[in-house]
Amino acid sequence: MNTDLEAAVYGDLSLTLSEAGTGRPVLILHGGGGRATVTGLAEQLSRSAHTITPVHPGWDGTHRPGWLTGIDDLALAYLHHLHDRRLRDVLVVGSSLGGWTAAEMAVRDTGGIITGLVLIDAVGVHIETEPITDFFALDARGVAEHSWHDADRYYLDPADIPAGQLALRQGNMATMRTLAGNPGMHDPKLLRRLGRVRAPALLLWGESDRIVTPGYGAAYAEAFGDGRLEVIPKAGHLPQIEQPEATFALVDEHLRLTGTGSL
Template sequence: MTRTLRPHPGLDIPLVDTGRGERTVLVLHGGGGPDGVAGVVEHFAPHARVLAPTHPGWAGTPRPDWFSGVDDLAVTYLDLLDDEDATDVVVVASSFGGWVAAEMAVRDRGHRIARLVVLDGIGPAVDGHPVRMPQPPPGAPGPDPADMAALRTYAGPEVADPKLLRRLARVRVPALLIWGEDDVVVPPAFGKAYAGGFADARFEVVAGAGHVPHVQAPGETFTLIDEFLAKA
C-alpha cells in the first residue's frame, strides 16, 4: 500500500507501507530513487512492517524550496516513527539514504532506532576519499537529472558533512555497514572509516559488487543483514 505523508502544508511524501510483523523496518533509498531499494522492501515484507518513503524531489515528487537539507529528511522520518509509535526499528539505507539514516541515529532522542544497516552510504567527509558521482558510459542511460538535482540540493557542493563523522561516536545502537568491493563512488576505505566513527559497528565487504550490493550481490548482502539482525 502506498499512502501520502503530509507532515507540513505543501509537503507531500509518498510512503510505501507494506508487510506485517512485530518489527518495523524503515528503508531509505539512495540517489537512484525508490526503485533501487525495491528488493530490500521485498526481502523484509514477509515478516516485518516496512516503511519506505520517497524523498521529496525524487521520482517526480515535489520538493518545497524550504525543504533542502539532510536534516529536514532526518527530522521528518524521526517524526514518522514517533507518529507511528514505532519502536525497536531497523533502518536499512542505501547510498544517500545512509547519510539520512546516520543523521537520524545521531538525533534519535526518542530511542526509536534499534539497529542500523548502511549499504555503501555517503555522508561524512573522509580525507582522501571525495564522493565521486557516477558517470555512465557514453550512450548508456544515466540517473534521472531531476533526481540528481535533488541530491545535490540536499547534499551540497561537497556531497559530504565534515561534522558527521565526529557526531557518530554518540550513536550507541549496533550498526552494520556493508560495502561493495568495487564501489567507485565511495570505496571500501571510505566505508571502513565511516564504520569507525560509530561506537558499535561491524564492517563487511561484498566481493564482486559495486555501489549497490543489495542489487549486484543480493544473496550475500541479505545473508549478512539477516545474520546481523538475528543477533538482536
C-alpha cells in the same frame, strides 16, 4: 501485499510511502537512483518485518517544499514521521544517500526510536584519506564504471532511455544536488557525532565501489559507537542489486540480532 499511501508530516510536506509485511518496523531509504534500487531489498525484508519504503521528496516527480534543502531536513522529516506513528524498535536501512540520511537520523534520535542501522555504501562523512568521488562530474560511462563491479552489464546509454524516464532521472539528480551539496556529499560535522550512536550499525560495502571505497566504509564503521563493516565481493555501489543473496543474508541477520526483541 504492498500498500501505497501518503503521510503528512508538516503542512506542506507529505511522504509517499510503500508498506508491506508485519513485525518489527524497518524504514528503507533509497539513494540517488530512487526507490527502485531498494525494491528487492524491501520485498525480502517484508517476509519477516513491517517495511516502510518512502520516495524522498523531490524524487520521481514528488513534491519537495522549498525549505527542504539538506539531508538534515530529510532526516528530521523521517524521524518526525516515526514519532507521529509511535513506532519503536525501528531498524533503519539506507543505501548511499539513504545511508547518510539514516546516520543523520541516528545522531538526532534522542528518544531511542532507532535500535539498529544498516548503511549500504553510504556517503555522508568526510574521510581525509578516502575522498568521495565527484559523482556530478562523471558522464554516464563514468558513473557505470565507478558504481558497478560489472559496468558493461549495467551501463545505460542516455540515448536509449525514453524521454519521460530521462526527465525523471534529471529531476532526481537536480534534487540530489540540492540536498547533498555539489560536490560535497557529506556533512563535515557528522563523523565526530557518530560515536554517540549506540544502536548497532552494520555497514555493507561492495568491494568494487569507486564512489566511496571500502577504506571509506571502514573509517565510517569505526566512527560509530557500535559499528562493523562487511565487504561484499563482486559488487560495487549497489550490492543489493549486484549481489542480492549475500546482501540480503547480512541484513536479515542484523534484523534478527538487533532491537529490543533480540534482548
